[in-house]
Amino acid sequence: MSKDKKKEAIALLAQGLTQSEVARSLSITRQAVSLWLKSETFRDEVQKARKDFLATQNEHKKSEVTLLEKIPVACDQTSKTFKSILRERELLLLEQIEMHIMPQLQEGSVRAAGILLKVSERRAKLLGLEKKSYDILEAFETLVNEGCAPLSQMLIVSNGLDEIQQQLKGNADVTRPIEE
Known part of the structure; x- marks a missing residue:
């Protein structure tokens, strides 16, 4: 296999794709990806790429303004209840999950679509949209x-x-x- 395919596989694995998804994307066998992952050097490169990927995701996240940040809040910030603080933390967690899974969805992952649907349903519950x-x-x-x-x-x-x-x-x- 070419070094370019290995580099692409490292990048895709770092983004959280499964071995099967990487294999499909690169038109290689899943066994080839599995064989590469048995190499400690390859795994180290995937881990390094993963850290870099997550760091860039966090940078993008900081610069983006979410819809929730655009909605004016009538509440006095000093009088937040414990429940509203927990709700905010959960919404932030859901947003992080969404940012992490979005590249997989753009690659066409059905699994990622299912996860994002569950994230969306959970967000709707937290915001009271289904009530x-x-x-x-x-x-x-x-x-x-x-x-x-x-x-x-x-x-x-x-x-x-x-x-x-x-x-x-x-x-x-x-x-x-x-x-x-």
């Missing part, structure tokens, strides 16, 4: 519990909702605007 829609009071209660809204406004929202319910029940004309 049923809240009624207004539940949503406001969540904002209060997360420290994003003051408890004092809970009574105002509750009273406003009571007025709306009374109007809808027929105690008042529904076409009339709500008095403030």
Whole structure:
């Protein structure tokens, strides 16, 4: 086998591809890749390339602005709850996994697509995107519990909702605007 194929195999293995994926990509047998991996020198080169690859991934990650960073957060940063801190850490972990798996997906890996789908589902759960829609009071209660809204406004929202319910029940004309 040529040295170029070995260099390409080192780069692909460093990116996390399996032996079979590397073999398919380079049009060689999986056994050839396996044989190369039995060499300590080859394994050392893969490890070195892996460290370099991860270092460049981290550099790219630092320079990129994620969608989550673009979303304005109404919460006071000093009043973060333990739950929200854990959620942020989990989201960062999912983002790192996604960055690590993305090159494999671009190579056409079905396994990588499955992993990224699971990452996406987990992110949706963490962000509450799969939940049923809240009624207004539940949503406001969540904002209060997360420290994003003051408890004092809970009574105002509750009273406003009571007025709306009374109007809808027929105690008042529904076409009339709500008095403030």
